Amino acid sequence: MSDKNKLPLIYQLLLNRFGYQGWWPIRAEGEHNSNYHPKDYSFPKNDNELFEICVGAILTQNTSWKNVETALLSLRRHNAMSPSGIKRLPASKLAQIIHSSGYHNQKAKKLKAFVDFYLNNKGIITRESLLNLWGIGPETADSMLLYGYKVPIFVVDAYTRRIMGRIGFKENSYGDIQKLFMENLPADHKIFNEYHALLVELGKNICKSKPMCNYCPLKSICKYGNLR
């Protein structure tokens, strides 16, 4: 099997093992916490939910979602989970509120920069314009576009790179890996959504820095797994 033909197969194997993931975790009407909503691709349903996804995308940079969740709760408690709420706060105060997410001084500055942009560009958000902002790189921009704006663009993260590298794909840069997925799968935001979430699930639980290949649903097609 050629490498490219593996992409749909990997998706099926991951889906069979882990099931639908229901990303992006979001606090819906009447819910207290951010929750996953498997097989429901209607989120975000409004501007508040969209904004919350964008905030989460910035806060989760190189940080566990658990720490981000604490920071999101803190923002809500301080009445600051909105563009105006964040704009009104001094960066130092904002940093205190989100401290559990780590890098809180940097992330406070990133949130401020994003909010200014967001308020000045209602609804018109391009990848390029996001990348021009201080604090937003390719993964954060693509996460906002895919999970917030339902744009069919593939999100590449550290897990994706590790997993694809171990399986034996030669593509290594963000752009090359992204192209690999986008040129060999239907351009459907629901599929890109699940696929990325499933890769995270595999990377978190099995294809860790110390991989547990014996439990891996991809063992049969993985170069690294077959060496073990």
Next chain:
DNA sequence: TTCCAGGCAATAC
């Protein structure tokens, strides 16, 4: 104690 987490910008070479 050490390592790692749903990156990015600044700096060094």
Next chain:
DNA sequence: GTATTGCATGGA
């Protein structure tokens, strides 16, 4: 142009 370093909290 690529490699390294600083940013920081919290759980395993």
